[in-house]
Amino acid sequence: MAATIPELMxxxxxxxxxxxxxxEPLDDEQQYVRDLVTVWSARLRTVGVARAADPGRAELDTxxxxxxxxxxxxxxxxxxxxxLSTFPQAVLVAVGEDAL
Amino acid sequence: MRFQDAARDARTVVYxxxxxxxxxxxxxxxxxxxxxxxxxxxxxxxxGESTAAEGWQDAFPxxxxxxxxxxxxxxxxxxxxxxxxxxxxxxxxxxxxxxxxGAIVEALTERLLVGRVGxxxxxxxxxxxFDGVAAEIHPYDVTVERPGAAEAYDCKWxxxxxxxxxxxxxxxxxxxxxxxxxxxxxxxxxxxxxxxxEVRLARLTAPREGLRLVSLETLDRLAGRRPExxxx
Numbered sequence: 001m002a003a004t005i006p007e008l009m010x011x012x013x014x015x016x017x018x019x020x021x022x023x024e025p026l027d028d029e030q031q032y033v034r035d036l037v038t039v040w041s042a043r044l045r046t047v048g049v050a051r052a053a054d055p056g057r058a059e060l061d062t063x064x065x066x067x068x069x070x071x072x073x074x075x076x077x078x079x080x081x082x083x084l085s086t087f088p089q090a091v092l093v094a095v096g097e098d099a100l
Numbered sequence: 101m102r103f104q105d106a107a108r109d110a111r112t113v114v115y116x117x118x119x120x121x122x123x124x125x126x127x128x129x130x131x132x133x134x135x136x137x138x139x140x141x142x143x144x145x146x147x148g149e150s151t152a153a154e155g156w157q158d159a160f161p162x163x164x165x166x167x168x169x170x171x172x173x174x175x176x177x178x179x180x181x182x183x184x185x186x187x188x189x190x191x192x193x194x195x196x197x198x199x200x201x202g203a204i205v206e207a208l209t210e211r212l213l214v215g216r217v218g219x220x221x222x223x224x225x226x227x228x229x230f231d232g233v234a235a236e237i238h239p240y241d242v243t244v245e246r247p248g249a250a251e252a253y254d255c256k257w258x259x260x261x262x263x264x265x266x267x268x269x270x271x272x273x274x275x276x277x278x279x280x281x282x283x284x285x286x287x288x289x290x291x292x293x294x295x296x297x298e299v300r301l302a303r304l305t306a307p308r309e310g311l312r313l314v315s316l317e318t319l320d321r322l323a324g325r326r327p328e329x330x331x332x
Contacts, residue, residue: 032260035299043295059161066159073149076194082147082258085296089316090144093137096162100296100317 002056005095006096008064009048012091013041015068019087022080036081040088045095061096101250101282106239108224118199119207119224123188127200128207130182132215136327137162137319138182143291143316145186146201176328197321205255207242212322213244213253221246228252228284230276236269242289250277251285254297259296262288267306274310287312294318 003011016037023033071087074080092099101212106112118124131139141160148154157164160179169175189200206209206224213222229235234331244251254266270286277284290297294315299309318327 002202017172031259032302035303036296039295039299055121059165063159063161063165066155067144069158070148070155070214079149080148081260085259085293086140086144086147089140089293093140093162094159098142099136 002058002061002096003064003077004056005051005054005060006048007056008060008091008095009044010046010065011068012088015071015087016041016044018081019060019074019084023077023084024050025077026081033081033084037086040084044088044091047092047095051095064091067091067094101221101277101280101284103230103243103245104227104229105212106227112225112239114324115199115203115225117255117312119203121200121203123185124200124203124207127185127189127194127197130178130185131204131208132211132317132323134182135177138179138188139316139319142182142186145183146189148190151187153187156183156187161237182279201257201291202255205257205289208213208291208319209242209244209253209289209322212274212319213242215325217244217246227275228273230280233276236272238269240273247269247287248283250282251287254291256288256290257292259292259300262290262297262300262304264304264306267301267304267308270311271307273307285312286310287314289314289319289322291316291319 020033022075023029067087067090071083074083089099115160122227131142140165141156145156162168164278189197192200210224221244223243225239227235228237231278240252242253242257253269254263254270270288274284274286288311290313292315294317297313297315314321319328
């Protein structure tokens with residue numbers, strides 16, 4: 001059974017945390033990293049709440065799982081910071097949301 | 101206020117070689133006509149680790165899935181071409197990829213601006229000189245040089261590239277132009293999410309009066325087009 005949109009948004013939020021940990025070696029950027037996690041987690045959770053009644057779809061499940069997997073494959077801290085911004089936009093596009 | 105070509109130092113010689121890579125022109129051509137979702141695909145792939153097209157197609161069902169544009173349609177062909185181009189960039193080594201991405205944002209900015217103001221007015225790698233003011237070391241990536249309506253562009257691949265020096269340089273140019281009775285619009289073009297750019301800018305104390313931010317979602321404004329929402 002496919003995950004619901006709120007479950008997918010929680011999965012995406014977990015992936016943001018993973019990326020933030022990958023970016024930890026960059027001491028000078030930790031405030032920026034925290035800010036990105038804060039604003040994008042809030043955006044993703046807002047989508048989860050707004051679409052709590054949406055039935056899951058295998059296609060969306062596959063998309064978010066793949067993107068979260070890609071986030072986990074990022075090993076370079078610089079690239080992790082880039083992904084902290086790119087990943088949530090890609091997730092929003094995947095589930096058909098406005099990516100702003 | 102007057103404009104001048106940047107000095108031909110080692111940096112500009114190396115960078116001219118990067119800008120001349122056919123992949124840069126191809127990327128700019130594709131991204132200039134892309135929808136925001138396709139630009140997000142390009143950014144994700146060029147930032148990513150995976151180099152197999154299938155995974156990325158799975159990750160973007162609105163572009164490649166059951167509800168996407170029909171295979172064989174122009175829209176689908178553009179998504180596929182953008183994915184191929186982005187994978188080609190990602191396939192380069194880390195340093196080359198980074199240089200290409202920066203050059204792509206500049207070439208894209210130039211191309212979009214030409215659509216609004218014409219080829220003659222748009223220039224690359226130019227310094228802006230003011231009477232009695234020491235010239236900035238770094239040239240502007242792109243300028244629009246029109247009497248009474250000049251524009252100076254600094255282009256960034258990601259929001260992380262926004263820093264106080266960049267914002268100060270743009271603001272200084274705007275202020276010095278105003279002191280000479282000229283109008284100069286300073287613009288920061290960032291191939292990244294507006295939300296992330298705003299987070300970055302919010303922590304800077306540099307003056308932002310008159311600074312215009314163009315993010316990945318609003319690139320079409322450079323061409324004088326209304327931006328689409330994402331996805332549209």
